[in-house]
Amino acid sequence: MEEALLRVEELTKYFPVKRGFLGEIAHVHAVDGVSLHVTKGETLAVVGESGSGKTTLGLMVLRLVKPTSGKIYFNGTETAGMSERHFKKLRRRMGIVFQDPSASLNPRMTIKQTLTRPLVLHGIKNESEIDTRITDILEKVGLGKEHSDRYPHEISGGQQQRVAAARAIILNPELVILDEPTSSLDVSVQAQILNLLFRLQSEFNLTYLLISHDIVMVRHVSDRIAVMYLGKVVEVADTDELFSNTVHPYTAALLSAVPIPRPKSEGAKRVIVGGEPPSPINPPKGCRFHPRCTYAVEKCRIEEPRLSLMGNGHLAACHRAEEIDVSSYAKELWRIIEEKGSHESRRELIERAEGKV
Amino acid sequence: MATPILSVEGLRTYFYLSGGVVKAVDGVSFTVNEDEVFCLVGETGCGKSVTSLSIMRLIDHPGIIEEGRVLYKGKDLLKLPESEMRKIRGREIAMVFQNPMRSLNPVFTIGDQIAEAPMTHFDVPSRDAWKTAIEFIAKVKMPDPEVRAKSYPHVLSGGMRQRSMIAMMISCEPSLLIADEPTTAVDVTIQAQLMDLLLEIKKRRKMSMMLITHNFGLVAETGDRAAVMYCGKVVEIGSVADIFREPLHPYTQGLMNCLPIGTQRKKELEVIPGTLASPVNPPEGCRFAPRCGFAMGECKLHEPPLTAGGKDRFVACHLYRS
Amino acid sequence: MLALKSFKETLLRLLQHRTSFAGLLIVLTIVVLAIGASVIAPRGYAETDPVNRLLPPSGQYFFGTDVLGRDLFSRIVYGARIALWVGLLVTFIEALMGVTLGIAAGYYSGIVDKAISAVTDMVWAFPPVVLALGVVTVIGPGLTQVVVAIAATSWPAFTRICRAKVQSLVNREFVLAARAIGETDSSIMARYLLPNLMPSILVVSTLVLPSAILYTTALSFLGFGAQPPTPDWGAILADGAAQLRIAPWIATFPGVFIVITALGFNLLGDGLRDILDPKLRI
Numbered sequence A: 001m002e003e004a005l006l007r008v009e010e011l012t013k014y015f016p017v018k019r020g021f022l023g024e025i026a027h028v029h030a031v032d033g034v035s036l037h038v039t040k041g042e043t044l045a046v047v048g049e050s051g052s053g054k055t056t057l058g059l060m061v062l063r064l065v066k067p068t069s070g071k072i073y074f075n076g077t078e079t080a081g082m083s084e085r086h087f088k089k090l091r092r093r094m095g096i097v098f099q100d101p102s103a104s105l106n107p108r109m110t111i112k113q114t115l116t117r118p119l120v121l122h123g124i125k126n127e128s129e130i131d132t133r134i135t136d137i138l139e140k141v142g143l144g145k146e147h148s149d150r151y152p153h154e155i156s157g158g159q160q161q162r163v164a165a166a167r168a169i170i171l172n173p174e175l176v177i178l179d180e181p182t183s184s185l186d187v188s189v190q191a192q193i194l195n196l197l198f199r200l201q202s203e204f205n206l207t208y209l210l211i212s213h214d215i216v217m218v219r220h221v222s223d224r225i226a227v228m229y230l231g232k233v234v235e236v237a238d239t240d241e242l243f244s245n246t247v248h249p250y251t252a253a254l255l256s257a258v259p260i261p262r263p264k265s266e267g268a269k270r271v272i273v274g275g276e277p278p279s280p281i282n283p284p285k286g287c288r289f290h291p292r293c294t295y296a297v298e299k300c301r302i303e304e305p306r307l308s309l310m311g312n313g314h315l316a317a318c319h320r321a322e323e324i325d326v327s328s329y330a331k332e333l334w335r336i337i338e339e340k341g342s343h344e345s346r347r348e349l350i351e352r353a354e355g356k357v
Numbered sequence B: 001m002a003t004p005i006l007s008v009e010g011l012r013t014y015f016y017l018s019g020g021v022v023k024a025v026d027g028v029s030f031t032v033n034e035d036e037v038f039c040l041v042g043e044t045g046c047g048k049s050v051t052s053l054s055i056m057r058l059i060d061h062p063g064i065i066e067e068g069r070v071l072y073k074g075k076d077l078l079k080l081p082e083s084e085m086r087k088i089r090g091r092e093i094a095m096v097f098q099n100p101m102r103s104l105n106p107v108f109t110i111g112d113q114i115a116e117a118p119m120t121h122f123d124v125p126s127r128d129a130w131k132t133a134i135e136f137i138a139k140v141k142m143p144d145p146e147v148r149a150k151s152y153p154h155v156l157s158g159g160m161r162q163r164s165m166i167a168m169m170i171s172c173e174p175s176l177l178i179a180d181e182p183t184t185a186v187d188v189t190i191q192a193q194l195m196d197l198l199l200e201i202k203k204r205r206k207m208s209m210m211l212i213t214h215n216f217g218l219v220a221e222t223g224d225r226a227a228v229m230y231c232g233k234v235v236e237i238g239s240v241a242d243i244f245r246e247p248l249h250p251y252t253q254g255l256m257n258c259l260p261i262g263t264q265r266k267k268e269l270e271v272i273p274g275t276l277a278s279p280v281n282p283p284e285g286c287r288f289a290p291r292c293g294f295a296m297g298e299c300k301l302h303e304p305p306l307t308a309g310g311k312d313r314f315v316a317c318h319l320y321r322s
Numbered sequence C: 001m002l003a004l005k006s007f008k009e010t011l012l013r014l015l016q017h018r019t020s021f022a023g024l025l026i027v028l029t030i031v032v033l034a035i036g037a038s039v040i041a042p043r044g045y046a047e048t049d050p051v052n053r054l055l056p057p058s059g060q061y062f063f064g065t066d067v068l069g070r071d072l073f074s075r076i077v078y079g080a081r082i083a084l085w086v087g088l089l090v091t092f093i094e095a096l097m098g099v100t101l102g103i104a105a106g107y108y109s110g111i112v113d114k115a116i117s118a119v120t121d122m123v124w125a126f127p128p129v130v131l132a133l134g135v136v137t138v139i140g141p142g143l144t145q146v147v148v149a150i151a152a153t154s155w156p157a158f159t160r161i162c163r164a165k166v167q168s169l170v171n172r173e174f175v176l177a178a179r180a181i182g183e184t185d186s187s188i189m190a191r192y193l194l195p196n197l198m199p200s201i202l203v204v205s206t207l208v209l210p211s212a213i214l215y216t217t218a219l220s221f222l223g224f225g226a227q228p229p230t231p232d233w234g235a236i237l238a239d240g241a242a243q244l245r246i247a248p249w250i251a252t253f254p255g256v257f258i259v260i261t262a263l264g265f266n267l268l269g270d271g272l273r274d275i276l277d278p279k280l281r282i
Helices: A054-061 A084-091 A111-121 A127-140 A157-169 A187-204 A215-221 A239-244 A249-257 A298-302 A327-338 A344-356 B048-055 B082-088 B110-122 B126-139 B145-149 B158-170 B188-205 B216-222 B240-245 B250-258 B297-301 C007-016 C018-035 C072-108 C110-125 C128-139 C143-154 C156-169 C173-180 C185-221 C233-242 C249-276
Strands: A004-019 A024-039 A043-047 A069-074 A094-097 A175-179 A207-212 A224-229 A232-238 A308-311 A314-316 B004-017 B020-033 B037-041 B063-072 B093-096 B176-180 B208-213 B225-230 B233-239 B307-310 B313-315
Touching (some): A004 A207, A024 A043, A043 A215, A054 A069, A054 A175, A094 A157, A094 C173, A111 A127, A127 A157, A157 A187, A187 A215, A187 B250, A207 A215, A215 A239, A224 A239, A224 A249, A232 A239, A232 A249, B004 B048, B004 B208, B020 B037, B020 B208, B020 B225, B020 B233, B037 B048, B037 B216, B048 B063, B048 B176, B093 B158, B110 B126, B110 B145, B110 B158, B126 B145, B126 B158, B158 B188, B188 B208, B188 B216, B208 B216, B216 B240, B225 B250, B233 B250, B233 B307, C007 C018, C018 C072, C072 C110, C072 C156, C072 C185, C072 C233, C072 C249, C110 C156, C128 C143, C128 C185, C173 C185, C185 C233, C185 C249, C233 C249
Parallel strands (some): A094 A175, A175 A207, B037 B208, B093 B176
Antiparallel strands (some): A004 A024, A004 A069, A224 A232, A232 A314, A308 A314, B004 B020, B225 B233, B233 B313
16 A cells, blocks of 8 residues: 555534524535545545535645544644644645635735745745745746746736745645646646646656646546545546546536537537535535435435445445446547547648748 | 628727727627527637627727727628617627626616516516516526526526526527626536526527637537637637637647647646737737747738638638638 | 735826825925925024014015914924824824734634724724813823824724725635745734735825824814924914904914815825725725
8 A cells, every 4th residue: 555645534624604693603514524545646636616625625734724623644644633833844845836826926025035935934044045946946937037026916827826836846845735726827828837737746756636626637637536526525536447437426417517628529428417506504415416416316315325445446425336327428528538639730730831931 | 501690890999008009809800600609719818808898889998999890680880879789789689798796786686687678678568577587587497486586696606697697688589699708607517507508598599609718618519610819810710620620720729739638648738839929019920920830931020811721711820821 | 906006106196196186286295394394484483572463464474473473384384394293193103003903803803803893993983082082181281192192092994994904815815825834823914914905004094194183183272282382283273263353364374274284185095095995995
């Protein structure tokens, strides 16, 4: 069994919310008993829509949100019960990159100041060493010294995200949490940032916990995928296994819903899931997905399914996993996605260019 | 033979700012046919939203529509007096925006807002208009239409608000619906529902749709024809199938190559070098030339015009001019 | 987003706006008078000359003389120095108190927030002059005492704005990122929150300063503030009230100056607010 860099066990977060005019406290069940692990060097993607709890999960790992209950093990050490003083020493081994690069940088600090803070906070006070490390890291993320004295609003979104990445790795961490790192960016910039993330991962030996709703990007970048719905993990599998052998109806619906940049294909049956995601304050009894699930039976309304092993490291939480087959669309999708794009037009363009020249 | 319903010719919309003139739309031409879904695709700053606002004549100071024609059913919308244009907005051409919270009035119920259009355009008395509103709320598949009609926008979820917007927009049975990033603010499964709904409405009412987006997946799944924009100009037009299977313009090709699809997993993607040109000072000649791997001398001097590149295909690139 | 406006750009925008330009002119004039008082004023403010008392404005005495024969113009000019000095001091003390409390309330929420907000609301509810009068009757009259009294009553303006702004910033990603790298609470408040509050603090200051001047002159008018012969505008106004029938100029000039100064700062503050922080409304 390989070394798990990060392991969470029954991690739970309930946010209190006042309701009614008597002020009774209800709770948002943001994350409800999640257990996952990330092995050293891998990229685990946590996928889900808004309200699934994926972002809260990531924030709890970094102690930006305090768990209600549950355990977090970083390199074997339990951290949820640790004091802030102790945890601070661990912070240099974790980094985070947020979704909106313009919101994740202090508008009143220059790039240099932003990058200096983590160094100073973790004991590096020598000015020349700070300078060297900053210049070094800027180069690694594809920026130059001239960017040091700029403010965030003076550089582009893609460059801002590079700075955010630099800040996340400047102390040589082991784990980096990527919270929707490319969702705010244009297609061409997304590609550049994804490439950067690949390069950094291999150069710095990083382990990535990727939080996203972009299945197409996730497929390209991750080794394993965990699907969350309304605070619970409903399915976990290796990337190709998840696409070729989808078990959970929600996963099938999610994969179905993502528009794929390939011209319409016939044959694959799309699963359009009806209804709206229910309120996380009063999650449905039994299986949380049952009100929207076309396969729901009586048992699903009463009893909550547990994550069970389907074989091959593939886990799913569905009572009817053995009986139903929701994998056809995703299998077709996988085939379509894997198909190489047409290179005919590229060749033609090259010929034209050469002909003209 | 496809019949055009909207024809944009040589549209130029400039914004006069203190820092300079932003040529947001700089000579854009394309046609939207009846009963089709036409997509205007491009990245941030390419001018696609400004194009749609110009068509609806919703451009305000400091922007001015400098030049061009927008022919709708034969009439040039840019030359109509405002009173005539008002009759067209909402009734013939409707627009759905990205952020439904911004477009819905928070102090009126959904029912009131949907009823407003028939009352304004067709002089329908308010009681009948209310009944129509409930009908349309049902048509956009919201549960409990009578209850919903009495709700205020802030109690509804993002998906519901967008449906309300759609109901508002189709209540006058327009011939053309312009949707500007209609699903960017909602979740993927809700996005699928909304797009499904829009396509169904389009089919039932024989409505044309112009979809503005930067999401290529959406274009591939819902579009019939598309125009790709870069830096205020149209670089390629064609059927969606053609554009995806055989992108002609180097920029379109570059974009297709950027998408993490059909790629080997965990390998680096091909990127388009360089960055977007400044809209205040665009480069001489072809705007994409500085980033184009195939740029020739001519590209830096003369802007390539949109020329035919095959059946129903147009591309603005010197490589395709014979 | 939080666009940074450079000093130059702000100045340029101020000059373009007609009302803020007027405000800027007025403020600059008063500042010049205050700084250059010793040069501009033809005579000392305490120089009495009973022979020439109660003279109307003339070429020799621009604003006339008061009951003790003092040159009103010189007294007004020195008065500008007092008005500005007092205004700045009061505003500074209020800002110090108000901003600290506001940031703490916004950042910590819970009990800390409830306590600070309760106190803020209570103080805010009191008419400042009445409250200040109360304070001054306890600690005695005098310009310093008035400064303290007024400063203790109007700081809620800063607290409310800072608390609101901090609440909107505290869950932004750059604050989360700061916590992720291990910043302490006080470091976050000082390095990440405070600098982003500066434009609002500046705007509030320019709007609070004229009030400070108005309240202190009011207290001086009532006799609690500056003691003679200090040429506080409020004190001069009080002198002039007694002589209103015979020598109306003694009350008119300080009154006009008080109003114009307050107006100038208000116009400037409005303009600054429109440029730096349009959503701000106290």
